[in-house]
Structure formats: structure tokens, C-alpha cells
Amino acid sequence: MPAxxxxxxxxxxxxxxxxLVRDAEVLGAEPFFHDFIAGMERVLVPLGVPVLLQVVxxxxxxxxxMRAWARHGQVQGVILIDLLPGDERVALVKELGMPAVVIGDPVTAGGLPAVWTQDDVAMRDVVDELVAAGHAHLGHVAGPAQMAHTIIRRRTFQAAAAGRGVRTTTFEGDYSEAAGVRALAALAALGDRPTAVVFDNDVMALGALHEAGRLGLAVPADLSLVAWDDSALCQLAVPPLGAVSHDVQELGELAGRTLADALVGAPAATVNAPPARLVVRGSV
Incomplete structure (x- = not known):
């Protein structure tokens, strides 16, 4: 069947x-990209189009x-992910005439084809559910602050919480387990700490869960923890981590199909992936 x-x-x-701009050690512990690339390959490899990953x-x-790839004809298109506002890579692929698909919001994509995970919708929903469960002070451990999708999640978190009349405390992380440990330690030192914390990936949430145990904080009796992406790591944790859940391999398939269209000159379009939703498990 054509893609x-x-x-x-x-x-x-x-x-x-x-x-991919990532610390190699963080990438090795992060399930997201393994699943995302697997989904892309499910679409592209049957078309005879392999995926070339370069970690920088x-x-x-x-x-x-990307300039070197274009100069030597090594790739026929690219995936752009974890972009910054006004990212130079968007202008670069246009200059190079290289087909590209952005995994991100349409504004950041700057007119390129995009697959958008609707992080604003997901964050608003998870805040609403936590407030409905009785939490009046929420924490957010975000990814790198300069990334466009981090900015969207953080702004949505703060606006949604303010709209519901609850307080917020935020921390910046780097997607590593150590960042989750540091955030939880800082949170535990507060006199009036949040009673629920949302993390921007699974690995930071796992680090926080381990640190909570070391500090004698019971999860969820003393503190509810919510991960993001919902890899198998969440379900294997003790207690199992509640998570903002979406099918990352399906996201990769959407990216693969959108890039396959771009490679044959289809008009640029934005594809909205199904919004993630909160899956409640033992940590919430």
C-alpha cells in the first residue's frame, strides 16, 4: 500500500x-526516540527509504x-525536531531546497509541513484533571527552556493553573534522570511544596520517584507524580507512574507518511496527532 x-x-x-541535538548519555536512556524512529521506519523502509540518524x-x-548531507547528496529529506523559536534550521532547509517535516507546532514550522502533538491541549487537560482531584499547588519539571515545545507546555501549564486558581512551582530539566532527582530534592526542601508534579518526559519522572523514596516521601500519599510520553518504563516503575500518554510509534508513522508526501512534492500541510491524555496509575 503506498504511503x-x-x-x-x-x-x-x-x-x-x-x-538530533542531544547528549548521547541522555539519549541512551530516553525511550522516546527509539519508538519514534521505529514508527518512521515502519512507513519509510518498505518504500526503500532508510533513516539516517546523526547525534550532535x-x-x-x-x-x-544538514549542509554536508545536501552538498554530497547523502539524504533526500530531513526530519526537524526539538526546534527553537525562529530556528535557523527552518530557513536552512528552505535555502537548500531540501524536503523537510517539522515535529512541532505550525508557527515554529514556518510554513514547512508539520506534525503537531498538540502539547497545549494535553497540558491543559492534565492540569484540569489534577485540580479536579483536589490538588491546589502543582509543580512542573520542564525540558530545556529554549525549545519551542517546552515554552508551549510551560505557558499552558501556568495559564491553565492560573485559570483554575491554583499555585504553581516550575523547574527546568534536561530530560535526564539526574534532572528529576535534582528537581525532587529542591521541591522537598520547600516549606509548602506542590502536591502533584508533571514531568516533561518519563526519565525525569523516574529519577524523581527514586529520590522521593530516598527522602521518605510516599508516592502518591505525600506527592503525586505524572510522567510524559508513557513508555514501558512507567508501567514497570513501583508504583507505576501515571503519565500523559500517547502512541510514540504512531507519531513516528505520521512523521514518516508526511515526509514521504514531502519527498514527492505534496503541498505543505500540518497534521495534528491525537492529543495525549492522562493515564492514571499508582503514582497519582
């Missing part, structure tokens, strides 16, 4: 590229990698 909307197929053999340390290195 593109009009039945056309991209050229076989030449990869699509993903230049900075945005400028990612841009340099």
Missing part, C-alpha cells in the same frame, strides 16, 4: 536524515550536518 497521499513513491535507496551536540552542528 504517500497520491500514490507516488519517493526515490529508493537514498536515506532521510535526522540530525549543538544546533549549529546539526545545521552543518
Amino acid at each position: 504517500t497521499s497520491d500514490g507516488a513513491r519517493p526515490p529508493r535507496g537514498t536515506p532521510v536524515g535526522l540530525a 551536540a549543538t544546533v549549529s552542528q546539526a545545521a552543518d550536518r
